[in-house]
Amino acid sequence: MNDLISLNREELRELFAGFSEPPFRADQLFQWIHRKNTWDFSAMTNLPLALRERLGAAYLVSTVRIERTLAAPDGTRKHAFRLADGEAVEAVFLPERKYFSLCVSSQAGCPLACVFCATGARGFRRHLSAAEILGQIYLLLKNAPPVDRLGNILFMGMGEPLLNPSELRRAISLLTDPQGLALSPRKIVVSTSGIIPELKALAAESRIRFAISLNAPNPELRKKLMPGVETKYPLPGLLQVLRDFPHNYPGRLMIEYVLIRGENDSGKCAAELEKSLRGIRARVNLIPHNPFPGSGLSSPENSRVLRFQEILKSQGRIVFIREPRGAEIQAACGQLAGTKKAESGEQGAKGEEPGAEG
Ligand code: SF4
Numbered sequence: 001m002n003d004l005i006s007l008n009r010e011e012l013r014e015l016f017a018g019f020s021e022p023p024f025r026a027d028q029l030f031q032w033i034h035r036k037n038t039w040d041f042s043a044m045t046n047l048p049l050a051l052r053e054r055l056g057a058a059y060l061v062s063t064v065r066i067e068r069t070l071a072a073p074d075g076t077r078k079h080a081f082r083l084a085d086g087e088a089v090e091a092v093f094l095p096e097r098k099y100f101s102l103c104v105s106s107q108a109g110c111p112l113a114c115v116f117c118a119t120g121a122r123g124f125r126r127h128l129s130a131a132e133i134l135g136q137i138y139l140l141l142k143n144a145p146p147v148d149r150l151g152n153i154l155f156m157g158m159g160e161p162l163l164n165p166s167e168l169r170r171a172i173s174l175l176t177d178p179q180g181l182a183l184s185p186r187k188i189v190v191s192t193s194g195i196i197p198e199l200k201a202l203a204a205e206s207r208i209r210f211a212i213s214l215n216a217p218n219p220e221l222r223k224k225l226m227p228g229v230e231t232k233y234p235l236p237g238l239l240q241v242l243r244d245f246p247h248n249y250p251g252r253l254m255i256e257y258v259l260i261r262g263e264n265d266s267g268k269c270a271a272e273l274e275k276s277l278r279g280i281r282a283r284v285n286l287i288p289h290n291p292f293p294g295s296g297l298s299s300p301e302n303s304r305v306l307r308f309q310e311i312l313k314s315q316g317r318i319v320f321i322r323e324p325r326g327a328e329i330q331a332a333c334g335q336l337a338g339t340k341k342a343e344s345g346e347q348g349a350k351g352e353e354p355g356a357e358g
Contacts, residue, residue, distance in 0.1 A: 004055075005033055005062045005138070006131035006170060009179065021051060027179060033061055034180025037138050064135025076325045081136055083108070087125055089158050091136040093144060094325060099151035100144055104136045106168060107159025112193055112228030116215070116258050118292040119158045120228075128159070130170035137175070147181065155190040156211065160229075162195035162202070172208060186250050193229040194238040203246050211254040211285070212242065216264050217272035225264065235276075242280045252318070253282035259308060260289045265300040270311035283318035290324065 007015065012026035025047060032044045039061035041052045063084040070078045075095035080088055089105040108125035110117070137153060144150070153175065155161040161168045168190070175183045185207040192199055193213045203210065216222035216235070223230040242253060255277065259265045277284070286309055288299050300308075305321055312319045 002059050003062050003131050004029070004059050005134050006129060006174065008170075008174060009177070019051070019054065025051065029055075030177075031179055034174060034177060035182075037141055039138075062131060062135040062138065064132055064139060066139055072325070074325065077140075079136075079140065081105075081132075081139070083128075083132055089128065089132070089136070091140060091157055092325075093140050096151060099149050101152040101154055102137055102140050102144075102150070103154040103156050104133060104140075105157035105159055106133060106155055106161040106164050110159045111163070112160055112226065114193065114213075114215070114226045114228065116225060116260055116289055116295065116297055118295070121292070121294065127164040127167060130167045130174065133167065133171040134174060150183070150187065152187050152189050153183065154211075155188070160193055160195060161190050162192045162198035165198045165202070169202075172206065189254070191256065193226060194233050194235075195229070196233045196237055196241055200241060203249065207248075207250060209250060209254070211256050212238070212282075213256045213258075214238075214273075215256070215258050217269050217276050221264055221269070225260070239276055239280065242282065245281070249281075253280065255280075255282045255284045256287060257284055258287045258289050259300040259305055261298045261300045261304075263297065265304045265308060267307055267311055270308045274312050274315045274317060277317070283320065284312055285320050285322050287322045288324070 004012070009027060009030050012030055013023045016023065016026040016029075028046055029044065032038045032047075038044060041047070041056045041059075041061075044052055047055075064081050066079050067082040067088065068080040072078075077093040079091050079093070081091065082088055087108040089108050091105060092103040094101045094103060105128060107127050109122045110119045111124035113120045113123075141147060141150070155168065172185070172188055175181050175188065176185055186209060188208040189211055190202070190208055191211040191213055199210065202208065213226075214222075214235075216225050219230060219235045222235050245253060257264075257273065273284075286305060288305055289297055291298050309319045309321055
């Protein structure tokens with residue numbers, strides 16, 4: 001069956017023209033899917049019964065389904081999704097005081113093999129379609145507070161979003177459509193390890209925000225920790241792109257830095273990082289590494305995290321330490337989707353510290 005969640009209004013109108021239905025019917029369907037988050041054609045009461053039956057016989061809204069959900073005491077919910085071909089991905093619901101955010105995946109696995117990342121350790125399976133990206137978001141919204149309390153959608157789950165640019169663009173375009181969720185682009189945050197051509201292109205054409213997963217202050221260390229991306233897009237070029245970032249960029253860039261004990265958590269690394277970031281309008285998020293079996297890496301001591309922060313702050317940098325969310329229910333990103341339960345189709349699920357290391 002064909003799913004309809006990733007068709008834009010123009011494409012739905014073309015489909016409906018083939019049914020001899022007027023264009024406004026396509027807009028009605030679009031609003032049911034994207035504004036009212038309704039997946040059941042029979043509930044779309046302003047569509048004629050015959051059309052609803054026709055759609056129900058040959059189409060569905062989305063094939064994505066939640067396989068497991070794990071909830072932490074702080075309200076964080078981590079989900080494992082099963083895709084139509086059996087692949088598993090993760091997404092996380094993150095409650096804040098007033099708002100909530102969603103962290104979603106853009107690929108099943110990831111080809112970039114960052115050494116601190118459980119998703120990278122699984123290898124690359126495939127890109128997600130826009131339908132699969134939206135399926136995660138809309139399923140989570142079904143059990144979330146009203147959408148006016150949606151803070152951010154974070155492309156920080158499994159995968160490198162900018163290696164899947166066309167499906168990412170389509171998902172963003174549908175999320176921001178004024179007849180759908182009508183999400184402000186500023187509420188969309190794409191985390192990238194630094195796929196330079198796509199980062200430049202997307203920054204030039206949209207008003208979404210970016211988080212840059214940097215994790216090392218120099219090319220040598222970055223090549224050790226992030227061999228996939230550093231080999232192709234070396235750090236000096238990435239830093240120059242960040243210095244030249246469009247002047248109309250909303251606010252500051254976010255630099256993500258996973259702190260790994262004995263690897264990149266020294267005072268020397270902090271000072272070198274600040275030097276590398278000179279001229280870049282960015283705040284820094286420090287993320288203590290969340291170890292996973294087989295990585296051979298461990299979390300930094302708390303005192304070193306604080307010292308790292310102090311060194312950056314002493315140079316006037318805004319620096320946050322990201323507290324682990326939902327650590328009680330799951331470990332590192334990419335780990336839950338790779339569990340036996342998720343792979344075997346049992347009821348259960350996965351999720352990751354949103355964007356922590358993705
Ligand atoms: S950290 Fe991000 S880019 Fe690196 S392997 Fe993990 S998902 Fe891929």
